[in-house]
Amino acid sequence: MYQDHRALGLAPLSTVAPTFVSGALDIAQAKPVQPVTLVRPHAAARAARFFVEKFPGRSMYAVKANPSPELIRILWDNGITHYDVASIAEVRLVARTLPDATLCFMHPVKAEEAIAEAYFTHGVRTFSLDSLEELEKIMLATRNAADLTLCVRLRVSSEHSKLSLASKFGVAPHEAKPLLFAARQAADALGICFHVGSQAMTPEAYADAMERVRAAIVDAAVTVDVIDVGGGFPSSYPGMEPPPLERFFETIHRAFESLPISYSAELWAEPGRALCAEYASLIVRVEKRRGNELYINDGAYGALFDAAHIGWRFPVNLLREPQSTVRDHPFSFYGPTCDDLDHMAGPFLLPADVVAGDYFEIGMLGAYGSAMRTAFNGFGSDETVIVEDEPMASLYVDVEDEVASNVVKL
């Protein structure tokens, strides 16, 4: 079920209602022909509560990481009241799903029509920008509104992150002065935002970025009301186990406290990945084995874009008992489409006796997995099942003191 696609006004890929079962093994035993998406509401709820309780400011969910309305409702029910939206379709989706939510339009390059609809129809008051042209566009589209929060996006380094966001958006700190000055004149509240890149592996990423914020504020000599540290909070993947999120929060808090900003200034963050990575996984079937290569029924055009295109590794778990003598073995995957690019190098570790007809679960696909699926070549998951077992990795399980016995160690 692709409610995210439907919700965004894209082609519905299926309308099958979700069913409830307790875990991944039950599903494999039913021998599904198509890949099956598993969702874990309890994992998303836990992540939301963690950010709400521990982040020393306001956490807004970056909707692009996973725009599923069910997920967005779970986050809302667990205290996430603000949503970072980047397109008019995302604005409409969240406005329709959560009429009382606060939306912040944090794409620095927007269509004028999108700004106008967001402002006048959906009550959006917070916008980001990284140029004087965009400031003019916002003022024109909102007819010189006097109640705007304008967040100037600074360009910061992505050196501590697995996925760079350093080249496309943001004004260089030493060039920010005229824009900060102009935005200060136009705004009711002035913010500075940045994005350190996705899957930041160390809190230093934020400490370094905050130093750039400091330099820009000192240079422009403006009063700043909001510091928005963006997304980038990591999740756990094979070979990418980050330090505890509390350490990121402590570093950010310390840096925020030392900035030359107004006493009542607010601290915001825009976590995407960290709030939803644990929410979804996928059960796939092996259709063929060729040596160390497994031909599976989902891939680059399904939920595995990152595995194919940027070599991301996801945890995998065979859904049957391996023979007791069998060791783990490194595999690469081919997806189901006729495209050679539909290849995922991995390596993914599975028991060496995997054969066609076996099922395994690919974990941690809640962020940028389901969100990026296509129906290319007629393949993909058309069934979603709600499960209650634990995700294959979690940054939150120990924290909430829940039973961690069935969490697979990466």
Ligand SMILES: *Cc1c(COP(=O)(O)O)cnc(C)c1O
């Ligand atoms: C993508 C994005 C996010 C979310 O990033 P994560 O790395 O998933 O936390 C937040 N803010 C902006 C502006 C983004 O573009």
